Every structure is written in C-alpha cells, then in structure tokens.
Amino acid sequence: MTEIAILTPDPADVSHTTLWPKVLARLQRALDAAGITVTPTPWTMHADDASALRGFARVLPLLAWGYHFDHVRWLRACATWQREGIAMANPASVLAWNSDKRYLVELAARGVALPATTFTDHLQQHVIERMFDATGVDELIVKPAISGGAWKTVRVRRGDAIEPGDGTTMLVQPYLPTIEHEGETSLLYFGGVLSHVVNKRPVAGEFRVQEEFGGVYRVLDDPPAGAVALAEQVLAAIDAPLLYARIDVVPDADGLWLLMEAELIEPDFYLGSDPQQGAGFARALRDALNDGATA
Structure with missing residues (x-):
C-alpha cells in the first residue's frame, strides 16, 4: 500500500471537528481501490518544520480548511514545503498563489474572462x-481577498451604507443575477482530465450556493461547451502540474461565461455527485505516483 498525507484543519479550529473526518472517509473510500492509504495531519503542525512529511509519497492539502484565518502562517508553511522539497499536490507555490484572490488579476491579464473586479x-x-x-x-x-466558503461575503445594493474597511484587502465585483436562475457551474479536473460537472443553485432569496446556505446541486451529463472552454483556458493560463482543480464559472446576462474562482487548495470535489464516486481522482493520483512526479 502507498501512504499519502492529507492536511487537515488546525486542531484549535473546533468549527470543523465533526465534519472533516466524514469528508476524509469519503476520500479514503475512493482511494482504497487504488491501494492508497491516508494519514490525516494538521497543516499547522508542519508550517516551520516539514520533516514529518518526508516519508509520504504525496502530501495533499485537501482538508486544510481555515488557512485563511491564519494566512501568514499558511504562506510560511507553503514556503517551508517548497524549500524542503515536500512532494505536494498541488505544488506548494500554487497553494500560496491561489490562497489570495488577487490571482484573478493575473488570470485576467492572460485573457481569462471574469466579472469586472477591483481590489x-x-x-x-x-x-x-x-x-x-x-x-x-x-x-x-x-468579500475578503483571502477567504473561503463565502466567509464575510456580502451583497450590497445601490444606496446601502457599508462599514469602513479595517485594512483587509477586499474584492468588489458586480452581482450577477444569472446566479439565481442559471446557478454556478463547477468543473472538476483530475490529472488535467475533466471528471464531472456540477451545477449549484441558491435557494430563493439567497445568493450563496454553498450547501450550508441551502444550495441545490445536480450533476450535468452534458455540460455547456462555453463553460468547458473557459475552464480549459483557465487551466492553460495557470500552466502548473495540477493533480486536481475545480473551476467555478457563471454566465452573464449575454451568455458569456465568466470565471468566479479557480479552487486549487481544498475544494469540495462533490464526490456525492460524481458518477465515478472519486475513482477518477484516485486514478489520477495513482498515475502521478507511478510517474514519480514531484512538486
């Protein structure tokens, strides 16, 4: 059996105590058939000394929830893993870059379509x-440029008064009403291959599509060609050896597909909606291990 590590939340973050073991179990079921065993370990234990990670065939940050609460330590950890040559997937440099939504500016400069965005x-x-x-x-x-799971994300209407900022870098974008009837579409890629596509729609009166806010999810057997084209353009613009990626896109009122997020750190794979139940991810990881590729 091949052993990998999956990074989990800081033990001090009790908000995820009961959730992450369930998600880990679902991932482990997908990996068992590929002969891959998983050791969970908090990412915060390895921020300054990565020696305990050296014995693993790969280290995946798939449950490193809450990194945005301690972003300075997260960046320090990514630098440690890169400096010490830990076999990360995705690469440590990508994990640092993707943790600040200002990466969207770089992707826009490379021709990726996204809503008008200012920081x-x-x-x-x-x-x-x-x-x-x-x-x-x-x-x-x-919303904050460094955030996750719709944390501190607010919808502002013309004429609303806002609280002055506290120095936190904030992202400001137009609200896309299409989210209400078209939803957000997530394209899951494992080893650069499209695995499955999930459409997520908010409940009436809500704009957030996350499950905790009542979002309704369904798999798309025939995903929109424009969404796939944009997702593949995003991956080409990132140009990094990604084991996994979730590309979230939304159409505007004219039908132009726009990038909302490229989730490359700890995205939900929506394995419950995956017709293969994660087999494609396990296969991509096994292929990477067999190739001996290192990040």
Whole structure:
C-alpha cells in the first residue's frame, strides 16, 4: 500500500471537528481501490518544520480548511514545503498563489474572462459608489481577498451604507443575477482530465450556493461547451502540474461565461455527485505516483 498525507484543519479550529473526518472517509473510500492509504495531519503542525512529511509519497492539502484565518502562517508553511522539497499536490507555490484572490488579476491579464473586479485595501463608501458608477449595476458582491466558503461575503445594493474597511484587502465585483436562475457551474479536473460537472443553485432569496446556505446541486451529463472552454483556458493560463482543480464559472446576462474562482487548495470535489464516486481522482493520483512526479 502507498501512504499519502492529507492536511487537515488546525486542531484549535473546533468549527470543523465533526465534519472533516466524514469528508476524509469519503476520500479514503475512493482511494482504497487504488491501494492508497491516508494519514490525516494538521497543516499547522508542519508550517516551520516539514520533516514529518518526508516519508509520504504525496502530501495533499485537501482538508486544510481555515488557512485563511491564519494566512501568514499558511504562506510560511507553503514556503517551508517548497524549500524542503515536500512532494505536494498541488505544488506548494500554487497553494500560496491561489490562497489570495488577487490571482484573478493575473488570470485576467492572460485573457481569462471574469466579472469586472477591483481590489481595495481601504474599503470606503466612495469606493463602492465608484464601482456602481463604473459598472452600471444595482448590486455588488464584496468579500475578503483571502477567504473561503463565502466567509464575510456580502451583497450590497445601490444606496446601502457599508462599514469602513479595517485594512483587509477586499474584492468588489458586480452581482450577477444569472446566479439565481442559471446557478454556478463547477468543473472538476483530475490529472488535467475533466471528471464531472456540477451545477449549484441558491435557494430563493439567497445568493450563496454553498450547501450550508441551502444550495441545490445536480450533476450535468452534458455540460455547456462555453463553460468547458473557459475552464480549459483557465487551466492553460495557470500552466502548473495540477493533480486536481475545480473551476467555478457563471454566465452573464449575454451568455458569456465568466470565471468566479479557480479552487486549487481544498475544494469540495462533490464526490456525492460524481458518477465515478472519486475513482477518477484516485486514478489520477495513482498515475502521478507511478510517474514519480514531484512538486
């Protein structure tokens, strides 16, 4: 049997105590048939000394939830893993880059379509008003550049008063009403191969599609060609040896597909909706191990 490590939340973060073991068990079921065993270990234990990770064939950050609560330590950990040559998947450099949503600016510069996006370290009313004027929309989405799971994500309507920023870098984008009737579409890639596509729609009166907010998920047997084309453009623009990627896209009112997120750290694979129940992921990991590729 081949042994890998999967990084888990900081033990001090009790919010995920009962959840991550269940997700780990689902991943392990997918890996068992490929002869891969899993050892869970908190990512925070290896931020400054990665020696305990050296014996694993691969180290995957698939349950490293909460890294955005201690981003400085996360960046330090990624630097440690890269410096010490730990066989990470995805690569440690990608894990650091993808943890700050300012990566979207780089992808836009490489031709990837995304909603009009601005970042500000000084969120003030005039910044919001200027974005309304520049885009002509009536609603905006505001969230931290370093966040996860819709944490501190708010929907702002024209005329709403906002709380001044505290120096945290914030992302501001137009709200896309298509999310309400078209949903967000997630494309799951394992080893660069499209595995499955899941559409996620919010419940009435909600804009967040996460399950904890009532989001409704369904697998798409025939995914939109435009969504697939955009996802593959994103992967080409990232140009890194990715074991896994979840590309989240949404169409605008004109049907143009736009990138919302490229999830390369600890994305939900939606294995419950995966017709192969994770077999494609296990196969991609086994192939990477057999190739002896290192990050």
